[in-house]
Amino acid sequence: MNISAPPPAIAIDAVTKRFGDLTAVKNVSLTIHQGEVVALLGPNGAGKTTLLDMVLGFSEPNRGAIRVFDRAPKRAASEGDIGAVLQDGGLLDDLTVGETIKMIAACHHRHLPIHEVMQRADVTGFATRKVKKCSGGQKQRLRFALALLTNPHLLILDEPTAGLDATARKDFWATMHAEAKRGRTIVFATHYLREADDYADRVVLMRQGQVIADGSVDDMTADLQRTLTAQWISDVDPVAWAVSVGVSRDQITYDHQLQRLQITTPDTDRIAGHLLSAGLIRQLTIVQPGVEEAFFTMTQDSQEVTP
Numbered sequence: 001m002n003i004s005a006p007p008p009a010i011a012i013d014a015v016t017k018r019f020g021d022l023t024a025v026k027n028v029s030l031t032i033h034q035g036e037v038v039a040l041l042g043p044n045g046a047g048k049t050t051l052l053d054m055v056l057g058f059s060e061p062n063r064g065a066i067r068v069f070d071r072a073p074k075r076a077a078s079e080g081d082i083g084a085v086l087q088d089g090g091l092l093d094d095l096t097v098g099e100t101i102k103m104i105a106a107c108h109h110r111h112l113p114i115h116e117v118m119q120r121a122d123v124t125g126f127a128t129r130k131v132k133k134c135s136g137g138q139k140q141r142l143r144f145a146l147a148l149l150t151n152p153h154l155l156i157l158d159e160p161t162a163g164l165d166a167t168a169r170k171d172f173w174a175t176m177h178a179e180a181k182r183g184r185t186i187v188f189a190t191h192y193l194r195e196a197d198d199y200a201d202r203v204v205l206m207r208q209g210q211v212i213a214d215g216s217v218d219d220m221t222a223d224l225q226r227t228l229t230a231q232w233i234s235d236v237d238p239v240a241w242a243v244s245v246g247v248s249r250d251q252i253t254y255d256h257q258l259q260r261l262q263i264t265t266p267d268t269d270r271i272a273g274h275l276l277s278a279g280l281i282r283q284l285t286i287v288q289p290g291v292e293e294a295f296f297t298m299t300q301d302s303q304e305v306t307p
């Protein structure tokens with residue numbers, strides 16, 4: 001039996017990065033497997049760009065280690081295994097889109113055929129346009145084409161849709177989705193919660209240089225309070241019943257006149273199951289927090305515990 005598993009796309013082991021007195025990344029450990037699409041989510045200054053810069057080999061950790069496909073990041077990058085779409089990746093205004101791609105292709109030992117890259121990044125329709133005449137979305141597509149040139153196994157995107165309108169964002173992600181389907185590993189930093197939820201298999205939430213949550217958006221919202229509301233239709237005392245199934249009194253509100261029971265707990269699914277199987281209620285609704293609320297709650301909690 002072959003027991004050699006493919007190495008992780010990215011292995012970050014207890015990495016710390018300081019700028020003078022400021023610790024931008026604090027003891028972060030993270031493993032990203034090949035084929036995963038991971039969103040790095042966090043407010044301004046959370047350390048996302050600093051972390052990605054180290055994965056790209058642009059800077060070195062002060063402590064800890066990073067491996068990309070089991071190699072030093074610089075080596076993986078120089079061998080064409082990492083493609084990056086960066087926030088302010090410089091483009092030359094006076095070149096056309098096609099000229100830009102040809103020029104950068106000439107800098108690489110090996111690259112995909114130019115027409116294939118253009119097609120995959122969907123820039124063919126404006127290949128003869130000067131960069132300075134391109135819209136924000138078109139420039140991002142061009143950056144994406146450049147990132148694809150070496151056919152990298154890993155794509156790093158630092159806020160790739162910042163400043164784009166909703167349509168351009170959607171188009172950009174449709175292209176990215178096609179690349180993810182080819183088995184490419186994609187890691188993107190974003191401020192847009194919806195983007196993280198819609199396009200990533202896994203969301204890594206950073207705040208103040210640390211990873212404070214890691215999982216699917218569903219996992220992240222699982223522990224948050226939900227509110228169950230129902231009309232009570234039994235002679236049994238609703239509050240006593242709720243307490244008997246483990247709900248604490250301060251989570252229960254009961255309006256006698258309306259016969260309306262409200263329970264606020266992370267555990268609403270279990271309670272709803274009991275209520276329905278015992279035939280105690282009707283008109284059940286459960287309100288779940290959205291991803292925006294989850295994000296807000298998590299970044300707030302961490303602010304409170306971090307001095």
Ligand SMILES: Nc1ncnc2c1ncn2[C@@H]1O[C@H](COP(=O)(O)OP(=O)(O)OP(=O)(O)O)[C@@H](O)[C@H]1O
Nearest residue numbers: 019022023024042043044045046047048049050051
């Ligand atoms: N070269 C640098 N020199 C000094 N401080 C830096 C440098 N780069 C980043 N920082 C600081 O490190 C912290 C993390 O910044 P970073 O850019 O990694 O955050 P971010 O999560 O990418 O934020 P944003 O979403 O705003 O891009 C910030 O406080 C920032 O000011």
